[in-house]
Amino acid sequence: MPAIHLKLSGEQDSALAKELALTISNLTKEVLNKKTEVTVVTVSFVPKDLWFINSESLTELDTNSFHLTIKISDSTNLKDDKAKYIDAVHQALLSRLGKMHHVSYTAIEEMKADAYGYDGLTIEYKWINNRKK
DSSP states (O other): OOEEEEEEESSOOHHHHHHHHHHHHHHHHHHHOOOGGGOEEEEEEEOGGGOEETTEEHHHHTOBOEEEEEEEETTSSOHHHHHHHHHHHHHHHHHHHOSBOSOOEEEEEEEOGGGOEETTEEHHHHHHHHHHO
């Protein structure tokens, strides 16, 4: 179901990546009601001198930033759920990473159920077949 990519400013840190993958997975379950057993989180790091906001690097700005993208099935969450998730992600990363530039993004991409899936099956197919049981 959810496919999440978290991009962080800074040098690669496997322990931090694992910790934040767990944090993001838990928030995704708690706020968006998504199953952790089918939640995928990838984490990548971008050096601060290669991350720019208004043509200034995060090194120059002396701050951190992130960009999280999550793909979920279309129409499975209310606007309020999505707003709470965006806030929860921001607060969790701010709490863990400290100084954070306000231009740090969370993007929720809603995918059509007939064009998104895992295990070789679309989400729509899984939904229809689960209803029959």
